[in-house]
Every structure is written in C-alpha cells, then in structure tokens.
Amino acid sequence: MNVVVLVKSVIDPSGQPRLGPDFLMDRSAEGTLDPTDEFGVEAALQLTAESGGTVTALSMGPDGAGAAVRRAFAMGVDAGVLVTDPLLRGADTLATARVLAAAIAQAGFDLVLAGVESTDGYTGTLAVAVAEFLDVPSATFARKVSVADGVARIERQTESGYDVIECPLPAVITVTAGSTEPRYPTLKGIMASKSKTLESRTLADLGLDAAAVAATQRVSHVTPAPAKSGGVVIEAGDDAAVRIADALDQAKVI
Amino acid sequence: MKVWVFAELTPGGPTPATLELLAKAHELGDAEALALGPGATSAAPTLGAHGARTVYASDDPVYADHLAQPAAHAVKTLIETHGPDLILFPATYGARDVAGRLQAKLGSTLMANVIEITGADAARTQIAGGTLFVDVVLEGPSPRLIIVSPKAFVAQEVGGTAEIVPVEVEIPEYYTRVRRIEQHDEPASGPKLEEARVVVSGGRGLQDPSNITLLQQLADAVGGAAVGATRAIVDAGWIPYSHQVGQTGKTVKPDVYMAVGISGALQHLVGMKGSKFVIAINKDPEAPIFRVADLGVVGDALVVVPALIQELVKRRG
Ligand SMILES: Cc1cc2nc3c(=O)[nH]c(=O)nc-3n(C[C@H](O)[C@H](O)[C@H](O)COP(=O)(O)OP(=O)(O)OC[C@H]3O[C@@H](n4cnc5c(N)ncnc54)[C@H](O)[C@@H]3O)c2cc1C
Ligand SMILES: Nc1ncnc2c1ncn2[C@@H]1O[C@H](COP(=O)(O)O)[C@@H](O)[C@H]1O
Numbered sequence: 001m002n003v004v005v006l007v008k009s010v011i012d013p014s015g016q017p018r019l020g021p022d023f024l025m026d027r028s029a030e031g032t033l034d035p036t037d038e039f040g041v042e043a044a045l046q047l048t049a050e051s052g053g054t055v056t057a058l059s060m061g062p063d064g065a066g067a068a069v070r071r072a073f074a075m076g077v078d079a080g081v082l083v084t085d086p087l088l089r090g091a092d093t094l095a096t097a098r099v100l101a102a103a104i105a106q107a108g109f110d111l112v113l114a115g116v117e118s119t120d121g122y123t124g125t126l127a128v129a130v131a132e133f134l135d136v137p138s139a140t141f142a143r144k145v146s147v148a149d150g151v152a153r154i155e156r157q158t159e160s161g162y163d164v165i166e167c168p169l170p171a172v173i174t175v176t177a178g179s180t181e182p183r184y185p186t187l188k189g190i191m192a193s194k195s196k197t198l199e200s201r202t203l204a205d206l207g208l209d210a211a212a213v214a215a216t217q218r219v220s221h222v223t224p225a226p227a228k229s230g231g232v233v234i235e236a237g238d239d240a241a242v243r244i245a246d247a248l249d250q251a252k253v254i
Numbered sequence: 255m256k257v258w259v260f261a262e263l264t265p266g267g268p269t270p271a272t273l274e275l276l277a278k279a280h281e282l283g284d285a286e287a288l289a290l291g292p293g294a295t296s297a298a299p300t301l302g303a304h305g306a307r308t309v310y311a312s313d314d315p316v317y318a319d320h321l322a323q324p325a326a327h328a329v330k331t332l333i334e335t336h337g338p339d340l341i342l343f344p345a346t347y348g349a350r351d352v353a354g355r356l357q358a359k360l361g362s363t364l365m366a367n368v369i370e371i372t373g374a375d376a377a378r379t380q381i382a383g384g385t386l387f388v389d390v391v392l393e394g395p396s397p398r399l400i401i402v403s404p405k406a407f408v409a410q411e412v413g414g415t416a417e418i419v420p421v422e423v424e425i426p427e428y429y430t431r432v433r434r435i436e437q438h439d440e441p442a443s444g445p446k447l448e449e450a451r452v453v454v455s456g457g458r459g460l461q462d463p464s465n466i467t468l469l470q471q472l473a474d475a476v477g478g479a480a481v482g483a484t485r486a487i488v489d490a491g492w493i494p495y496s497h498q499v500g501q502t503g504k505t506v507k508p509d510v511y512m513a514v515g516i517s518g519a520l521q522h523l524v525g526m527k528g529s530k531f532v533i534a535i536n537k538d539p540e541a542p543i544f545r546v547a548d549l550g551v552v553g554d555a556l557v558v559v560p561a562l563i564q565e566l567v568k569r570r571g
Binding site: 014015016017023092093094097098116117119122123124125126127128129130131132133137138139140141156157158159160161162163164165166167168171176177178214215216217218219220221222223224225227228230231232233234235236237240241242243244245247248249251252253254 | 323326346347350354357358362365366367382383385386387389392394434436437438441477489495501509520535544545547549551552564566570
C-alpha cells in the first residue's frame, strides 16, 4: 500500500502567526512539522507496518518547509517531496489543494492521510478539496483507521459521539489529534533520515502554471481586536473564594 | 443578492448554527436554504420563520449515509440552475466537507472561520486566538463559499413562510462509495455547553482525572453550570470530547466562564473569548489565560475550588 501523508510546516507551533508588511504570513524562517500532522505520520507508519508498503511525506511551502519533511523522515517515512515555487507565495486553499493533488497524482497513491486542520491555517477543508481534485472518496475526523482488503474502516468523530465509516481505497482520510500518540524520532531514525533525499518539485514539474494557482482571496486589513480592559488578578488567599462568589453574584448567575 | 444557507439537520430540527446563518443571509439579501437528508421537509417551517424564502429540500437518506459527496453533487447541480452569489456553511463536520468538495468542483473561493460578512466579496476572520481581525476580499467565480464560526451571528425569527422546492437530483452510485455503517452516541451529561449561563472548564492543572468530580461539584454548587474542558484533558481521556471548548471543540459565550487550571492556549481562547465575564484560576501568574480574565486568581486550583464550593454552599444556606 502506497501512503502519501500531507505534512505542513509551521513557523510557530503555538499557532501565533507572524505577518509580513503585506499581511501575508511570513514563512521565511526555518519551519517545523505541524504538531497536528504528526498524527497523520504516525497513522501512516502504523498502517504500513501492519500491511506493508511505503510512506511518502509531501509538503508545499518555501525551502524552510523542508524541515517538516525531514522530521517525518526521522519518524520513519520512506520518501519525501517538497513542492516549492516562488509563484506559490501566499497561495490560498484552492491553489494549495490543486498543487498537492497534482503532486499526489504524480507520486501515485492508495491512501492519502492528512491532519484535520493545521495549527496556523485551520481551514479544515484542504484534504476534501484534494480528494475532489483526485476524484476519490474521503472521510474526515478519523480517530481510528484500519485497512483490510482495500477498504478503510474508520471511527469518525461526530458532534454527539462517533460513526463507523467504510471507505474503499484509493481515498483521502484526515485524522484527529488524539487518534494515537505520535512516536518520538529515535537516534536510529535520525541517523537513517540523513541518507534519505528530499525531492523538490516546481509548479512546472507538476504541469501547472501561474493561472492554476491564481489567488481567489486577498487580505485587505489586519486590525487588533478590542483588548480586554479592567481585569484584576489577585493572589489566592483566604478571600479568593469570597471574591469569586461575589463576582458570580454580581453577574446574577447564583 | 441571493444567499444560500446549507442547513444542518438533526432529528429535532435545524441546528442553532443554521438559524444563526439564516439571520445573516436574510440581512444580506434573499435568503434561501438547502436542506438535504432526513428531516428536510419538516425543517422547512422553522427555516422559513428564520428568514428563508425558499427551501430546496430532499428527505433522501443518501445525503446522510454517504458523507459529503452526494450533497456536493446535488448542490453543484442546484447552483447551475439557480445561481446564488454566496453560500454559507455552519462549521460542522458534515457541512465543512461539502464546502471543501464544492470549492474544488467550482474553482470558487472558500473562506473558513468567518465571524462577519459585509457582502458577496468581503468577510472577516480572526487569528491568534481572536486577538487580530483579518478582513479578506473574495474574488473569482460565484458563488463564494463561506464557513461561519458558531455564534458569530444571532438567530432571529422574522416570521416568514418558505416555499418548498423539492430537490430531485439523481445521485450517481459513484458518489456513494463511502458509507456510514454504524452510529454511536456518547451523550454529554449535564446542561448543554452552548446554552448554559455559566461554564466551568478544567485543564491539565486539575492534575488528575479524578478531579473532574471536583469540577462537577463546582458546577452543581453554582447551579446549572455546564462542564467544559481543554483538548489536553480530552485527548488524555479524562472527559469525553463533547465537553471540549476551543477551535476544534465547541464555541461558548456564557455570562460567566471559569477556567480552572487552563493555560489559555490560542486554540482554547478562540472558543471562549466571547464570554461576558471570565474567571481564571491558575498557579502560574504568567499564564496567558490571565490576559483575557476579568478576575484572575493565582493559586492552586485544588485549594481554591474546594474553598469556593464551600462558600457557594454557605451562601445558598
Ligand atoms: C490545531 C489545534 C487545535 C486545537 N484545538 C484545541 C481546542 O479546541 N481546545 C483546546 O482547549 N485546545 C486545543 N488545542 C490544544 C492547545 O494548543 C493546548 O495544548 C491546550 O489547550 C492546553 O490545555 P491545558 O490548558 O489544559 O494544558 P496546559 O497548557 O498544560 O496548561 C495547564 C495549566 O495548568 C496550570 N496548573 C498546573 N497545576 C495547577 C494547579 N495545581 N492549580 C492551578 N493551575 C495549575 C499550569 O500553570 C498551566 O497553565 C489545539 C491545538 C492545535 C494544534
Ligand atoms: N502547504 C501544505 N503542505 C502539505 N500539507 C498541507 C499544507 N497545507 C495544509 N496541509 C494539510 O492539510 C491539513 C489541513 O490544513 P488546513 O487546511 O490549513 O487546516 C494539514 O493538517 C495538512 O495535513
């Protein structure tokens, strides 16, 4: 089974964005693997450990995004591809989905795994758009994935519990955080990753041009939200409970 | 301007988020609703009362049993005949996937996490835990697709009646390859998070899963408070996911939000920042939660909470 796992590089894993003067996210610094995508990598490694096959980590971003793929190498994935091109700066979700789908199609796949939503973009729609471009079925919010006889069986998180979903391969599946604990790269994994090559692709390599990634949205303003004022912070002491109870009283909720 | 709302249906009727979106659609122009799946036709009066002039409805279970592909196909077909300018989706599991599929089918722009819409080409989102507003100009082919954050708008009864237009789109078998074979409910206990006037939430600072009981006792002592949680303790299995507050959980706007042993990560803040009054208890004076707190208490939650419960019980008499 050939698994492609989508890995996004983020600059600050706490989700604090850095904006450039043109309001675009400043992604020039060395990135790191989005913690959300560690779950996809882990799921890919577990699935192929059971049934054989290879795992390819795929990312789109500037050169610094190669760090995300190298971290996936250290966790144990077999191959890695970084799509990078000056035309992709500030790419929106439509362009990103189109580019990732083209790269996945070129690599060949039985299963694509992705995170539900990234730490700094959190649209949560990227993977289904990729599935639509690839014209394959998809299932999102998987908290458990297994594959048997070319069919994936998924426990899908819902608002009120979970559903069991069956999805024939090839398919795209997004996994939630908390699905499994991602492994930590071992020293052996880190050493082995040094011999793996990060393959680089441009838009032209994927048969795409500037028109294919033309922006459909543009940031016009960024403004600070009104800050909270008048908050007080006290040390816990004998009267902390009384102060809180008074506040609840004033809010007329007790 | 023709604004469609993709309705999310439950056995009890359209979801509150659906009605919030209709209020905005009604304000922006001609509001129409898409209701696909069991309960569609019976939801039409409620949708109409909240501003939908037309409800495109189909009760066919195909829309519920095969995830997003049948609905995306049907909506695309309806778009070709009726030409809406804008489609609003609630930020739910089902609706999000339909929006993502449509984006690729149409080559239309899709904007997520939207908190304000000012026209067919302008919307606002928030980043950095809600501390920055980002205004975005939407371009490219119509309809533009927008996924709206919960509680961005307030539902309103406008007292209209919707005309029901039956949806008779043929769904190719090709789009039914994914199937739902089981459904499991893990019902949350206690008052509903989104509706309670007081939410008492706990994080990793509670130290031990057994202290969830303490949180529950606090909620009871306040009276009718709902229990919330951070993703950290949901992932650790201390409490079911249905209690999670934040970016990947529920958005709450209660009169009082109490954060107990919660650091205040951006992804948590975005789900509770709209609360009227925030009380935080954390032993670390530098914890970011204090920046959004109206009343912060620096101290050990395991000491402060029992004392507070006692105080509340005493006041009850
Ligand atoms: C894509 C993405 C989506 C996410 N979505 C969500 C989401 O929806 N909701 C969510 O909550 N998180 C979400 N997170 C996770 C988030 O980033 C944080 O990791 C999480 O909110 C932290 O939970 P916490 O505050 O319980 O734990 P911690 O950050 O570990 O904080 C524990 C706090 O407890 C305090 N403490 C310790 N002991 C005591 C004591 N005895 N008394 C008082 N205080 C004490 C500490 O000082 C600390 O501030 C998401 C993350 C990502 C990447
Ligand atoms: N530039 C990218 N390169 C590779 N994968 C990506 C990229 N952007 C998003 N993804 C994948 O899509 C998921 C959802 O991202 P988002 O749409 O930003 O919420 C992420 O968790 C990744 O798995």
